[in-house]
Amino acid sequence: MKKRFKITEETTYDELLNYLEELYHFPNKIIDLKIIRKICQRIGAEEVKATGSSVRFYHRALEMHPYYKGYFQVHKKHKGGTKQEISRTDFRKYLYGPLKEIINFMKTN
16 A cells, blocks of 8 residues: 555545555555454444454445345454454455445445
8 A cells, every 4th residue: 555545534435445455455464453443434334242353343235135144244363462453364355345345335325
């Protein structure tokens, strides 16, 4: 990622989609969970209680989806300290698809 991307209320859905693409091709193997939480907050996905080291989100756009049924989640990496991180592989496998789907839904509605 060449420049620092700040997610605000004025951030457009197209900018978010471009940022997701950048995260997908991010060279580091670890992604800060704060980034994902900010994206979810911007698109209206709420964080719900999860068990163990999972972070779980809910969005109404995924309610009728046969796989997600409104929810998607990812596993946090344990490195000690207060910094929460996820692996790039987990982002690609568990978050990229539902986040992209929600943003496309929000663009059309």
